[in-house]
Amino acid sequence: MTDMKSFFMIWCQKNMVEPSFEVRPTGPKHRQRFLCEVRLSGYNYTGVGNSTNKKDSEKNAARDFVHYLVRIGKIPEESLPAGCGTMPGGQGGQQLDSGSSQPGSSRAPRMPNQVNPFMKGFLPQDLGQAYRPYIPTKEEIKQEKDNMESAESLDVNASNHGNWTIENARSKLNQWMQANKIKSDFRFTSIGPDHAKSFIAEMTVYVKELNRNITGRMSGSNKQSASKSCALSIVRQLYHFGVIEAFTGSIKSAKSSEQVAAYPVRISNQLAQRVHECLRELGIEPIKVSANAPIESISLLHPLDDALRKPQRLNLQQPTAVISWSPPVPNWNPWLACNIDEGYLANTSLDQLSDDLLHEYRGRIAGDKSLQMSLEARGKLPIAAMRDEIMRSIYDNPVVLIRGSTGCGKTTQIAQFILEDYINSGQGAYCNVCVTQPRRISAVSVSERIANERCENLGVAVGYAVRFDAVLPRAYGSILFCTIGVLLRRLESGLRGVSHVIVDEIHERDVNSDFLLVVLRDMVHTYPDLRVILMSATIDTTMFSRYFGDCPVLQVEGRTFRVQQFFLEDCIELLNFMPTPSELAKSYGDGGGGGAGRRKRPKDSEVDDEGGEGGALAIGANGKVLEECSNMNQLIDERRYSPRTKLAMSMLDEEEPSFELIDSLIDYIDRQGRPGAVLVFLPGWNLIFGLMKHLQPRRNLVVLPLHSQLPRDDQRKVFAHYGQQRKVILATNIAETSITIDDVVYVIDTCKARMKMFTSHNNMTSYATVWAAKTNLEQRKGRAGRVSPGMCFTLCSRARFERLEENLTPEMFRTPLHELALSIKLLRLGAIGQFLSKAIEPPPLDTVIEAEMLLKEMKCLDEKEQLTPFGRILARLPIEPRLGKMMVLSTLFGLCDPITTMAAYSSTFSEIFQLEVGQRRLASYQRALAGNMYSDYVAMIVAFDMWSRKRNISEEAEIRFCEWKGLQLPTLRTIAEAKRQLLDNLIQAGFPEGSMQVQRFDTQSPDEELAMTMALLCVGLYPNVCLHREKRRVLTTESKAAIIHKTSVNCGGNNSNNIMASSSAGTCFPYPFFVFGEKIRTRAVSCKQMSMVTPIQLLLFGCKRVDWISNNNGSSMVQLDGWLNLDMDPCDAAMILALRPAIQELLVRISEHPDSIGSLDSKFISLLRAIRALCLFEAGDFEIQRPKVPHEVEQHKQPRLDEDSGRGYDAGGNYGMGGGGGGPSRGAGMSYGGGNRGGGRYFNSGPYGGDMNSQSTGGGYRRW
Template sequence: MRNLHMMMPPAYKKLWKEDFTELKKEDSRNGKAWMYEADPFLANLERESAKANMEKKRVDREKTQAKEKEMVDLGLGPSARNKGRRIWEQAPKVDLGSRIRRDIEDLLRHHAIWNPYGVRIPDNEQSAIIEEFSQLGFRRSHVEEAVAECKDREEVLEWLLIYVPDDDLPPWSLPERYSAGVSLATDDLAREAKIKRLAAAGYSSDLCSQVLDSKGGNELAAAEYLQSTLTGGKGFSAGTVSTESEDLWEEEQGTLEAIFGEHYSNPLPEVCEIKSESPNLPESTTFRFQKPSGHYPSTPPVVSIQSKGTPAYIRLSAIRQALQHAEENFLGEPMVFNMLDWLEANMPSIIERPGKLRDISVIKFSPSPVGAASELPIRQSQKQRRGIDWTPESEKSISVRAGWEAKQLTSAQQEMTRKREALPAWDTQEAIIRSVNTNQVTIISGETGSGKSTQSVQFVLDDMIKRGLGAAANIICTQPRRISALGLADRVSDERCSSVGDEVGYVIRGESRIKPGTTKITFVTTGVLLRRLQTGSAPNGNVASSLADITHVVVDEVHERSLDTDFLLALLRDILGYRKDIKVILMSATLDADIFIDYFGGRQSVGLVHIPGRTFPVEDHYLDDVIRQTGFVSELNDGSFEDYSETSAQAEESMGKVLRSIGMGINYELIASTVQYIDSQLQDQPGGILIFLPGTLEIDRCLAAVKKIPCAHPLPLHASLLPAEQRRVFLSPPKGKRKVIAATNVAETSITIEDIVAVIDTGRVKETSYDPKDNMVRLQEVWASQAACKQRRGRAGRVRAGTCYKMFTRKAESNMAPRPEAEIRRVPLEQLCLSVKAMKGIDDVATFLANTITPPESIAVEGALSFLHRVGALDHDKLTALGRYLSMIPADLRCAKLMVYGSIFGCIDACITIAAILTVKSPFVSPREKREEAVSAKAQFHKGDGDLLTDLSAYQQWSERVKVQGYWQTQSWCSSNFLSHQTLRDISSNKAQFLSSLKDAGVLPVAYSDSDPSSSRWNRNSSNRTLLRALIAGAFQPQIAQISFPDKKFASSITGTVEIDPDARTIKYFNQENGRVFIHPGSILFSTQSYTGAAAYLTYFTKMATSKVFIRDLTPFNPYTLLLFCGSIDLDTMGRGLIVDGWLRLRGWARIGVLVSRLRIMLDEVLAWRFDNPPASLEPTSDAGNSTTANAGVEGIGEKIIEIVRRLVEFNGLDQ
């Protein structure tokens, strides 16, 4: 219809172009434009149908909003709903600076990976997602495109919020008062005007600014570059502008002006603008054509479309398609009219179906070279272990036997043999050898001091040597503690008259002394053997292949039922099915072996040998006996047992009164009276008294009561003491004094004090218990087990007949548990589940743990696996690259994660130090009598960053002083600052062990050293305390508490009103599992009134329930740390903000959440790539081939991602 007037007689042209056009416009304004369509009846039907669809969408939208409101308010009364609104109003707000947002979007559009495994959403779910998001305000075509590319509903929403342009997003996803394309004015008004003109075509202002600057401010060159990028690099040819080109352009402008009249304008000689008259386009649509810098019409003009209400990307899509059409049909002839005609005819359909967002993006989205991790190349020895040669009398076995026989003739060995013969185990030698050779599993029980740990392994080795199998012998013996492994290796080496590391050796974390082929007995900690089972198997083998060269596995102290021991027993039971020749020997300090016999198949397949003890008899005295003997009278009972005979009813009644007055608690006066009674019974005979108490507080109270006794020499004994203080218990007391030791259960088995002749047992122990329902570890004082009490009484009969005074009744003892509950049922299982998952050949963690000797609760296993998913160690029940490395590092899961993060973000030394502090303990000490002074000294190291960074500061200052002054010269400084010199040395030792483990795992290069300048890149951010806070929070996630500040208060001052810091008691803290929690009094943040660095949250390492739920080892952090490191990000589709980890709310633009969420995925990909490409050297290698070049490219992307994360954390999302 447009060109019809050209065919009319001149007299009718004005009627058609003016009068009829005005009439048509008037009808269009009144909603009757359909009458002017080619088929007005069909057009009217389509119009009515469109109105009905719009009404339906409005109703559906209102229903959706009502449903969302109902979901939020479900089950809540008016006050609760108001509280919910207040929670959002009080939630921290997050903003995103324009520059860093541009950098993130650039990264995502170039390198983001969507649906890397090609998961297809089922058809029924696709339909539901399309309907849901269409009703939320997204274009159906966009949702359909997203559904085809993404793996689930959450990823579809993220994809839409990233790729749908701002001006086409639904209002709920935009911040308040947001206008797409609006940018801040600058002082350079000319430049700003150019950017606005370029952006009017639909390009982003940021992109226009970048391109304009890259073209030296040349607006036409920038416009041509943008259009060339839009069409994939086509459309512009080099060359100079000819006179013919100028003439053609001017001639065409004259024709266009004649055709369009007042709708044509010519603001510049090389620019024309034509206002559309099409009723199918928005009324304000204007087409702008600019003459290109090259030859026209061999090169198409620069086109832009300005149309209010039409999203920018649709206008760009129309331009791209028009230019493609012109390339194919119009080149070489004036084309503005033809392009305009094509645009007016086709834009309505383009608006209806704009095409794929990816196709119309200015920047093409290329797949990232950073991929998901496959198998992790750990830096370790992967050589396959050789099987055992069981051929008897081999040449090497004959040589071994000859050497052994020669040694037996030496005087030193004969003297040692005589000492061994005095041990009870010597008499059971034949029984042990016979049982081991006959059965695949043998259980050896024997009390402390019987020689089972030192002799049994020697009996087995000597038997093999005698039988001509000495070359094949390879015995590995596990111990629950490092000190035990070291001590046994020393003792057995002495008994065999050899040096440690020859025939007998040890392997503990960070240290080993063995000689392959020569060492026949190796003492190891249980964790070391577990790590060998995890990492030492053949590439295509199973767990059993890691023990291919082992003939005997000896597991000592199985009665303790530690977590590692139960795990090892489960693995060994499976290995026995693959290795019929391997022998397993279990050693226990108790006779209760039935549970182990049943676990390994019953008595027909398990041998049992008992070694009698050599302790002296111990006489037991129970609480009522003690009261009678001491004549103890409590404050609540003034009676006396001397008034009645023992059999009288009055005596029994009086005893009942005393027992009731004592109650179930620990009576320190009775303990002191018992000490006096024991001393009076012993008279001048030597011998010490050992008192078992549940904890350090009880030890302090007991010693305070005992100090009043003139003859007592009171000493504490617990794990928190320094080694020098612990050694005092082994020394003889001063003349005329009797040694009285108040100890925790550390003295049950770990430490033996030879001169003890009397034991006072309170029957109590402090034990941790884990409740998987609320994820709470509780430290509770409970009754000890009968087995533990038996161990305690045995301490009184080591050197002579002794006595045990039990501060409980016979009935209380009968109600005690027979043995301690297995650790697997009372501790969190995250580390165990991760270790199981890392074992080759084990796919189902829950099934494996259900087959352990005492299976844990299924809810505890489920919670542990869920936790591993939350921290990123598992993804869809598969180990991630991070998870595989966490399983390789012998440290607490959170400490291992912190060290891995430190290696990625360039602060490895600080992170290793913090991990070592958490593994040992805080270096600060706080004597009860100098508590205020200790708090003041600790505060000098505090910079507002919480407990761990305060401990880090103290360690770093100590370390610098040691380098200058040496270890011993720093002791005075430590004392004045209430720091434990020994603890600091222990932290240093643990750092060295962790460093070795990280090198073994491939996290750090072998040549790394914190003192080497070439290692500086690994510590470039070690002084960035905001980043350290973030990494600690990421490592400890989901252990997060939200800080709830009270309402702000202000006070008048000379300069005006100032905000008053709130009282520390008015600041509240909440976590997900427990609601309100409290800062532990030992934390440096206990009395804090404000937090630095925009901190809105705390992360904690330890949570413990006593009188309240306390959190300690605290680090504050800001909202962007929460977004980047702490749990999944969900979008509130009512436009209120973001929800992190399912419970933490942040007010902010929905796109912020999506950008950060995708950035986190890219960060995970960088971590995976780095794990799969462990650093072989301290510095990136020079280009030495395609592989190196490719790696350098990925490394560059990774560094860019890490830098953006650092900036987000450091500036809390702002540009600076």
């Protein structure tokens, strides 16, 4: 093989440019490859090559860059050394002249007078219009700097935004609007059912300094809180644009419902001395604290730690790169993103490969009758009539938008049209098509369908790649279906070898699809030979067409059968339905199920998050307030429907789907005597499971769930046929588009969707069940008419339907942008704000800044706003950055296995426990899985560990175990898949597998490893911290009231003897501090996935600001984040906080050299041991008698003996060996309920919890 690197180096010398080669190992050590990237100054391209050794990877990278230089005309092709292979795209094969109309090549030359498809200002390096700032004077810049340094904030995020807070922004907005004579007001919309309503406030104002509008859009539990949040968003955007200055007055915290009393914390002299010795080794001096109480608050953070949090202005413009691209080239597999080192493909030209593909395809057509029949059937699809027009448009335009009705065939046929056109023109090897789908099931099912149409196996011409699973097609002349997330992660190595990108279902507007559109728009501007095809349902596509420079839009009519639609009143009239008293009396809670009657207001739900507001409102998908009416079921046409129907309608709560009605509809369908599956649309897993339980007694039904978090094998069951039994599929909106279940004839639509809402200023993520949009309902209805005439039962009134919004809110406006920001930096796409300013609808600037500031605080970005090694690791983990940091830290303590399980659990947002119909809280045997740890995460880990052992026995064993413990088997399987992927990512990053050994915890008695695990959980869940007050009441950030979610192990059963339900029990927990996974906004804000932690654990890992302040009575206290108060020695607090910069330094070191974990310096070993000692639950209890927690008196299920090993499991999830099992007995005493976690020391070997010396854990890894 010719040495292309020498040729490349000679060319560089002649042109006086210096190439930069960067080689790094990739993959696990047992199958390691080397990736080389080469760059030249002045060229916006990165050459990539990889191989099993560094030398060949450099040669391959040089070859890639040389091919790029040929494509742009810098190197004549004929000057290439012999044996380098012909150039792709028609240059090395059949050269098409400029007048050719043959739609066979994406490499056709641009027409001389062809208009650039992009409007002025849309270059990749341009800053989008939405974020172009006002240019301040030097004096203004200096004044703003002085203002910033002089002000302090009580808002955890305010310092990033000029100290504008929820309390001072509204008045500033009013002043600014009056000064600029702007007349505008808030437009309120609402989401969620009447008993759990939230509001959205939106305002758009014209800013003359920017010569355009800016918009704020925020949510809250009532109109007042929503309008305050919206005003804050607008004011912070004005600040970052330089239109207004920073706030200079004294900042007042929001009025809270109650003040938090100082919680006593004391550490022993021996422990303090140990920490001091550690700091001396590290060369760190804690903050000096005077003996007198402070007059003003004093920060106790170490200067090295506090420096990370200094506010900075956002840099909106940085050097911008575009994802590297090339058409298919020799010796490159685009689906593996690597060079082909050996075999037939390594040295074969694309022309020869094209001839092979043509010969093979013609032979199959001639000899395969099944293929002939398939081609004939495909020719009858509506889209077949437009094949020539579609291909001409793709040939002539970089971007084409195809809008097709349901059943037209666009999803399955467009990619095949392109591939077959290339093959038939003798250029098959020059074609590789990547098709994105919004969901895993869509990518897999469509690829299987196309492979079946082509009468070949998956992995030949067609394949798929989704999370946890992939069957890749051949390297040339192929089609790959994948999710957008998979494609975005593969873009790190460029998009080489892909001729066409098809983005399906662009109308769904999820955050990844909007992100991908920005990437593709920049790419087609830089590489006009790349072809992009956008596909959408029959909605208004004007916005998308304009975004791509008024690209052509092709309309394809569908072939759907007639679908008879019945609205709610039609269903009731048809069935003569009347809710039964038992149905009306039901009041299902969070655990699943739905009742026909109005939900009763729970007694312990009186706490609201930010105050309440009376008056129920009719709402739509975007939450538009329609009219004052709490139940639109009362608005029916009395001329068309009987009085009985009117009565039944008035008795139904439109916010709660009636299981009895759905059951009656299925009975009606059965009576019709017509075969066909039933597809029921529900908003979430809880209702899916509740309806499954409701329908379970019916033996003539096969009831199957369909949810995005289900493993693939479970999802595939919906496509199977079940003979005489009727198939009933209970699905979320996953079944709306792209997939075809060929026997669905009936659709029952509850007309709901689950929406995630996020507000940046308080890190509030809430979930609400909302009315779906009309476009969603139309898509769902179309599912019934794909293969035959059908029926759709739309379970909302006609009055409700008429008032629904057309589309749901784009996800980019209602989700945190941290992960997206990391992806932007990983792909080298420039400044985060600059990139997002080019989005089809840019998110508010303050949310962008919040994301960037978080990444800087976490040390993911350096001072030049480039990814650090630590940031690169997090960017490659498919989880929220804080969870990724938690995982990396856990490798230092040998706790990566349980922490990764927790991260996987948090990333899936799925329920692990099953609740029986009507059951609102966990059963005692489910709560007991947490032992004495008061943690939903511990309960999950214990359950997961027990299930894993059962899974290793047999499928029957795991099913019986899940039924016994009331666990969701699909959720456990999904967590296992996600965990395996996360661990693989860490291994590929170079972390030793010895740090990932499986842990066994003792949840009934003190466990050092479990205490450290809970401390690390603070890293992943911050700022979700709450303080328990009484019963279910807790306080969250800035003392905002909330409640414990009913599905938490910390929310006890209904037994009056249970401490969690007893009003006289006082403090129910050993420590009142908790971290939690998510907030749910219902009638009140409720905290889910809660885990008890200690104040010292929060000091180390769970706070952003720590101040020493004076109390009202003249004493002083240590305050965390402006609201959590500790009665502790400020010197001790400063000493503990001085460890944090050292933790950060160690985190940076292991990110640069992950394999150094097992051979740390002695000073870092001392650091880890000191942290372990501080994180013990009793570390802050020196000479303090904590309130003792009584044992829970409920008796749970008796332990069951495992047939396979003789292990006996107790109710707490611990296990002990029976007989001569040979192993440590853990939980062999079969203890039930909570233990005494009161005062005194748990460990007998000293105040630090036993011997802190390092111990060998096997595998060559030492846990400190």
